[in-house]
Amino acid sequence: MSAAVTSIAASPGPDVVEHPRLTVIGTGYLGATHAVSMAVLGYEVLGVDVDQAKIDALVAGRVPFHEPGLPEQLAAALASGRLRFTTSFDEAAAFGDVHFVCVGTPQQRGSNAADMTYVDAAFTELARRLDRRALIVGKSTVPIGTAARLTELVQSVAPAGTEVEVAWNPEFLREGYAVQDTMHPDRLVFGVTTPWAEQQLRAAFRPVLDEGTPLVVADLPTAELVKVAANSFLATKISFINAMAEVCEATGADVSVLATALSHDTRIGGRFLKPGLGFGGGCLPKDIRAFAARAEELGVGQAVRFLGEVDGINLRRRQRTVDLVTELADGDLVGKRIAALGAAFKPNSDDVRDAPALDVARMLHRAGAVVSVFDPEAMPNAAKVYPELRYAPSLTAAVMDADVVVLLTEWQEFRDADPVDIGTLVHERRIVDGRHALDADRYRAAGWEYRALGRPVQSPTVELTVDERDAFRRTA
Numbered sequence: 001m002s003a004a005v006t007s008i009a010a011s012p013g014p015d016v017v018e019h020p021r022l023t024v025i026g027t028g029y030l031g032a033t034h035a036v037s038m039a040v041l042g043y044e045v046l047g048v049d050v051d052q053a054k055i056d057a058l059v060a061g062r063v064p065f066h067e068p069g070l071p072e073q074l075a076a077a078l079a080s081g082r083l084r085f086t087t088s089f090d091e092a093a094a095f096g097d098v099h100f101v102c103v104g105t106p107q108q109r110g111s112n113a114a115d116m117t118y119v120d121a122a123f124t125e126l127a128r129r130l131d132r133r134a135l136i137v138g139k140s141t142v143p144i145g146t147a148a149r150l151t152e153l154v155q156s157v158a159p160a161g162t163e164v165e166v167a168w169n170p171e172f173l174r175e176g177y178a179v180q181d182t183m184h185p186d187r188l189v190f191g192v193t194t195p196w197a198e199q200q201l202r203a204a205f206r207p208v209l210d211e212g213t214p215l216v217v218a219d220l221p222t223a224e225l226v227k228v229a230a231n232s233f234l235a236t237k238i239s240f241i242n243a244m245a246e247v248c249e250a251t252g253a254d255v256s257v258l259a260t261a262l263s264h265d266t267r268i269g270g271r272f273l274k275p276g277l278g279f280g281g282g283c284l285p286k287d288i289r290a291f292a293a294r295a296e297e298l299g300v301g302q303a304v305r306f307l308g309e310v311d312g313i314n315l316r317r318r319q320r321t322v323d324l325v326t327e328l329a330d331g332d333l334v335g336k337r338i339a340a341l342g343a344a345f346k347p348n349s350d351d352v353r354d355a356p357a358l359d360v361a362r363m364l365h366r367a368g369a370v371v372s373v374f375d376p377e378a379m380p381n382a383a384k385v386y387p388e389l390r391y392a393p394s395l396t397a398a399v400m401d402a403d404v405v406v407l408l409t410e411w412q413e414f415r416d417a418d419p420v421d422i423g424t425l426v427h428e429r430r431i432v433d434g435r436h437a438l439d440a441d442r443y444r445a446a447g448w449e450y451r452a453l454g455r456p457v458q459s460p461t462v463e464l465t466v467d468e469r470d471a472f473r474r475t476a
């Protein structure tokens, strides 16, 4: 591995473009947010994608996914005249001084490794057209060693040869907070091989650095590793508390109380220590699998073999949630009406990639239950993946006459629901809180049998009268 590159913060060298023109290649979640944010920060930005429909939507001011705050920022960026979109790599190569590559690296079919098709294609298509000094900056999450491989590839196909450099700048944005995380990140990481590349990147992030954002300058493999290491740590923390939930289930201990007690230790902290149905989404699951696969290739598989266990603990939570629902459904799911609250992999997102919620809904359906799913934002995406499930138009419609309600994604709307009110709609007041998001005491006080992963069983404290229930049903 190469040594860390010395950070040089002095005034830019002669070749550094102080206010670089930026391209952003790949306008999915990461790319669209990056392009919009950089334009809002004052840069001239050209967004590039091979998908004409995506480009048309963005040009028309439409964000093709749910991300709070992004539509407003897109409108502002378009109105400023600094943000444009194209499908032309010729235009991108002519326009940009710094090119950010933000295309996806999904899990390969039939393997845990990352699919590098899109990254390789983006770098190649762009480089073939670069006839002057330029910096290509990878932001996608990639197997370690990719940036070095792409440097060779780029310099062999680019007309400008070694005048074109590759840098790596991993992205840590969370869905639901994408704009905030992009404009005000908690750190920037620049993987570079020359002082010029560092200076050029500094110029491309000037406003972010000016507000005091910590910068770590690293070599290429370290920069690649930061991203997968961060996601591995977060996934491990979640699976750790969920492993403790398994122990709690066998001992009668309460994982919620345990997590609270652990979180007061500032060395541990409470973030990402929330027990429940576990992690999903477009990053954590595929990134830990790809990391383990890459480590095996590098001959250090043993060092991260625990990630297989992290994955296994996480997936077991889904089955355990189905088991709890089955218990509440008197041991038999066939024909039982189950209200599944949530489909997205987390709240404030319409993303259903590897969503634990949707997986549980599907498992319940396959076991013979009549599953009624409601999610405030993710139903169109969910219906595309699992058209066989029923989708209810509202929370109240989903829970109507349910034998068991199961909370799978902790949307605020579900947290705010009144257990007394929804208790009058269901057939049986039985709920599984898959996200530890509800007030168990309030539910029990309203006559519900409340169950959560890793928490002991307790009986409801009151029963609603039939009259109370009928009175509310008439007004709902």
Ligand code: UDX
Binding pocket: 171, 172, 173, 174, 175, 176, 231, 234, 238, 271, 272, 273, 274, 275, 276, 277, 278, 279, 280, 281, 282, 283, 284, 345, 346
């Ligand atoms: C994650 C990383 O946080 C981000 O830095 C990276 O760039 C992309 O991957 P994201 O996928 O948007 O971001 O979701 P995140 O907020 O990290 O949540 C991931 C999953 O973990 C969700 O399914 C969430 O419900 C779950 N989770 C999170 C828990 O189960 N318990 C917790 O305590 C925290």
